[in-house]
Amino acid sequence: MERIEQHACFGGSQEVWQHFSSTLDCDMRFGVYLPPQARQGACPVLYWLSGLTCTEQNFITKAGAQRYAAEHGIILVAPDTSPRGKDVADDEGYDLGQGAGFYINATVDPWSRHYQMHDYVVQELPALVDAHFQTTTARAISGHSMGGHGALVAALRNPGRYRSVSAFSPIVAPSQVPWGEKAFISYLGPDREAWRQWDATALIPAATERLPLLVDQGEADEFMASELRPDLLQAACAASGHPLELRMQSGYDHSYYFIASFIGDHIAHHAAALKA
């Protein structure tokens, strides 16, 4: 594992590391913010999953999260959004292939060889982070849009693994919207039954852990009605009695300006759970 960036930031260190991922069978980069408290001892980790077209750079340069992580003593880990490289299957669309891994394990050729992003973000990357940095066993997960879907699904599929989960403008029901349908038919094939294990609204009825979901959704988000569908998350949680705090934010869109405005609330939410 090689460190390729290191910048002092809010008294801590914003870094980018590169490593070979055996899960994804390619080189990968991730951002890690080490708060000042990390020099004194182990800190809990918040994983952040980014949205379509992003790399590990977007969150670390645009969200302004380091200030809050430094206040609360939380390590932030921000992986890339897909496997990468010339030998990795890709598509011309921004919403399929590289930059659009959807945090699932693909089962269909040519995607299945590299596109195992769920196992990467839930298993391999945390093991790597825990081996290289002083971490406690407390983990939280959050994300934006495609990454909000990834965070919700990671938490729902892995009870006990995360202390808390939140999302910004998540794709809550990928099986039912154009972005998700395009990705799932490619990565998982046409059998819609196989899609359900990667769809938060389909996983909620059987959830055993009932980890409260904190979700912020901008009301001026251009993708809300077509792709994000917070109403479907609300309905699934209501039907199952699953705890949900859905905050509709008046005037906010899908951009990092929205994330920056509320990431402090989310980090405070995770800090409370991580230190409980």
Place this chain on the structure above:
Amino acid sequence: MERIEQHACFGGSQEVWQHFSSTLDCDMRFGVYLPPQARQGACPVLYWLSGLTCTEQNFITKAGAQRYAAEHGIILVAPDTSPRGKDVADDEGYDLGQGAGFYINATVDPWSRHYQMHDYVVQELPALVDAHFQTTTARAISGHSMGGHGALVAALRNPGRYRSVSAFSPIVAPSQVPWGEKAFISYLGPDREAWRQWDATALIPAATERLPLLVDQGEADEFMASELRPDLLQAACAASGHPLELRMQSGYDHSYYFIASFIGDHIAHHAAALKA
């Protein structure tokens, strides 16, 4: 003047506007953050001048300044770093031509037709901002690297125009360093006497206003010794008794991670002066 971006951000509005500049004889863009207080009445304005290679986007997406502007009720205005367009003189180097206007008024062909960035940021842009937004007469100015030079020079050349001035990693003595020498010989010609009116360390001895200079400089900044030379600013201020708060920040580099870490201090500094 046309608004080309608008995003809710920390209860206010981050916008990008485009307009024809008669000073620069081309279309220009600038970012403006209107804090929540701007809906209730006039607010003071902090102008931010960005560094080499930047557009109006860098500061508004990476500095995390909106949170502090919202706290203090300050409008932020972030212009582009040079005139722009196919008809505007340019150079292949990143440190000359488009993206490298150096906030001076060029006197030499082919640069002099468009490269009048000092007059643009000090005169035309504030007049435009005051005409389109509810502003008080209180103005402050800050910037980074080439823009730190621009902020210091704008304040030193225009006594009474700004309530406060600050800079991150400024080029304090462009006449004496490679970036500045390359730009000045192109924009102003070989007569070094003409360069002195655009060099903060040369302007300080004759400064009548003695506005205190707040300067943050990262000690791990890769350009400090060759291009930035905070020692020359310190010497010029000491020799003239000009008030300077130079804060050497251990471990910080030249990036926006450095700016983000201390922009809150700078905005608080400007807020105190703007509301005094």
